[in-house]
Amino acid sequence: MIQLKDAWFRAGGHTILQGINLNVNLGEFIGIVGVSGAGKSTLLRLVHMEIRPTRGIVLVDNLNSATAEPDDIAIHRRKVGYIFQDFKLLEDRDVYANVAFALWATGVKRKRIKKRVFQVLAEVGLSHKRYAMIPRLSGGEQQRVAIARALANEPFILLADEPTGNLDPDNTREIMGLLQRINRKGTAVLMATHKAELVKGLASQIMQIHDGRISG
Numbered sequence: 001m002i003q004l005k006d007a008w009f010r011a012g013g014h015t016i017l018q019g020i021n022l023n024v025n026l027g028e029f030i031g032i033v034g035v036s037g038a039g040k041s042t043l044l045r046l047v048h049m050e051i052r053p054t055r056g057i058v059l060v061d062n063l064n065s066a067t068a069e070p071d072d073i074a075i076h077r078r079k080v081g082y083i084f085q086d087f088k089l090l091e092d093r094d095v096y097a098n099v100a101f102a103l104w105a106t107g108v109k110r111k112r113i114k115k116r117v118f119q120v121l122a123e124v125g126l127s128h129k130r131y132a133m134i135p136r137l138s139g140g141e142q143q144r145v146a147i148a149r150a151l152a153n154e155p156f157i158l159l160a161d162e163p164t165g166n167l168d169p170d171n172t173r174e175i176m177g178l179l180q181r182i183n184r185k186g187t188a189v190l191m192a193t194h195k196a197e198l199v200k201g202l203a204s205q206i207m208q209i210h211d212g213r214i215s216g
Ligand SMILES: Nc1ncnc2c1ncn2[C@@H]1O[C@H](COP(=O)(O)OP(=O)(O)O)[C@@H](O)[C@H]1O
Pocket: 011, 012, 014, 016, 034, 035, 036, 037, 038, 039, 040, 041, 042, 043
């Protein structure tokens, strides 16, 4: 489903990724583990096709980084969920609007939007907070909103970039449990973290990344 074949990425005179080979199958949970600056976020951006490798190939769901047109990439991105350490929510909107926005942006009809927003908020256990403003939520709740937004368009894969980096241990456990449930329902998860223990036992594959190289 996702394949990186000898993928390199150079920018600003630096080699950020070197000769990355990676295979992700449908429904897998992959941990990308490495210290800050190792190249984890850059790897996720390649899979999202925000950037293209400067050498080698990235194949995602029938798209080839060497030939994909911008329109195809835009369509591809709708089928990829993305969550971040800092949540990246619209702070001046409520929970409902944050999730609805993802659907509205892809042209879903209003009635269907409401149904789907309620559905994904139930999945992440936030139905009771649907009209709460973002700053009134705890960090764990904010990440759950971000996960609901990422799931709204039924992605085949969820990219998670240090999703628990801003959370305390209790919220970290809760978010990891949620990611595991989402994965068990069939969504592949590709999670970058500097904490190997978070993905141990959960991930079907753990890739260690060091200075832009897969090291084990
Ligand atoms: N577009 C870019 N231009 C120059 N340097 C970059 C670019 N993107 C990332 N880097 C550098 O590449 C290294 C790896 O970055 P990143 O993928 O964000 O690592 P990680 O997510 O593991 O912390 C860092 O040193 C970062 O500053």
